[in-house]
Amino acid sequence: MPPLDLSDTPADSEEGGYHVLVSLLLVPLGCAAVVAGWVLYAMLALATPGGSYPETLPVSTFALPVVVGGVAAWPSYWVSRRLRTCAGIQMLLALQAICLLWLGAAQQAWEFALVAVGLGLAGGVISAGVAHIRSWAPQRWGGVVVGLHGAILAGGGLSWLLVPMVSQAYGWRVAAWSLILPVAIVMLLLWLFVDPIKTHTANR
Numbered sequence: 001m002p003p004l005d006l007s008d009t010p011a012d013s014e015e016g017g018y019h020v021l022v023s024l025l026l027v028p029l030g031c032a033a034v035v036a037g038w039v040l041y042a043m044l045a046l047a048t049p050g051g052s053y054p055e056t057l058p059v060s061t062f063a064l065p066v067v068v069g070g071v072a073a074w075p076s077y078w079v080s081r082r083l084r085t086c087a088g089i090q091m092l093l094a095l096q097a098i099c100l101l102w103l104g105a106a107q108q109a110w111e112f113a114l115v116a117v118g119l120g121l122a123g124g125v126i127s128a129g130v131a132h133i134r135s136w137a138p139q140r141w142g143g144v145v146v147g148l149h150g151a152i153l154a155g156g157g158l159s160w161l162l163v164p165m166v167s168q169a170y171g172w173r174v175a176a177w178s179l180i181l182p183v184a185i186v187m188l189l190l191w192l193f194v195d196p197i198k199t200h201t202a203n204r
Contacts, residue, residue, distance in 0.1 A: 022193045026186055027129040028151035030093055033183045034125045035155030037096055038065045040179060041103070041119055043163050044172055045112075052167040057112045064113070068120025076124030080131035088128045090190050096122035097183045104176035126152075158182075 045062035047053035080088050099118035106112050159179070166175040 022189075026189055026194070027089065027125075029182070030089055030125045030186045030190075031129050031151040032155030032158070033093070033179070033186060034069075034096055034119075034123050035152045036159045036179055036182070037100055037119050038069070038123070039156045039159035040100075040163055040176060041065050041116055043159065044103075044176075047167075047172075053172050054106075054112070056107065056109050058109050061113055061116050064116035065119040065123065068117050069123030069126070072121055072124055073127045076127035077131050080124075080128040085128050085131050086190060086194055089125050090187055092122050092125045092128065093183050093187045093190075096125070097180050097187070100176050100180050100183070104173040 042062045042065075044054055045057050045059050049055040049057075076088075076092075095118060099115050099122060102111065102118070103115045106115055162178070163172075163175050166178055
């Protein structure tokens with residue numbers, strides 16, 4: 001594993017290490033945003049229809065994002081190990097933002113079902129994050145597990161606390177759209193501070 005202290009390495013390696021370190025800090029935030037979307041969908045599906053919650057969202061699809069995410073976990077991990085994981089994470093976060101935008105505008109049951117599938121596929125951020133972190137810390141699975149577990153709990157807690165309040169105050173559509181903000185922030189920070197090419201090169 002490359003050392004975290006890059007003071008004695010060449011400038012190129014130092015810069016590559018910087019990009020990797022920043023991405024390692026942002027990846028858990030992306031995982032938290034994905035899980036927040038899953039919890040949001042489940043809460044909307046299980047809520048009493050009418051009023052502040054959707055009436056046409058099928059209750060039977062409440063766990064669909066998690067199921068799709070579980071099925072897509074291994075393919076996402078396999079692809080991320082062979083491509084630039086950072087760029088893949090950005091694309092999956094973009095899919096998450098699109099699905100959240102569509103969720104807030106959905107009217108029919110089939111639209112909600114497609115949104116659930118999209119949210120599940122966006123869960124590949126977790127697998128891509130594992131691939132990204134494992135490539136730099138192959139012997140530190142304990143830290144990886146604890147970090148991702150903390151991110152999942154943070155994302156779930158964010159939705160669990162905010163969705164009821166935002167739904168009651170502004171409606172469930174605004175609650176869905178409000179989760180686009182943290183996704184967009186993580187995408188922006190990855191784009192500004194992480195160079196996928198240098199990260200991929202330093203990762204070899």
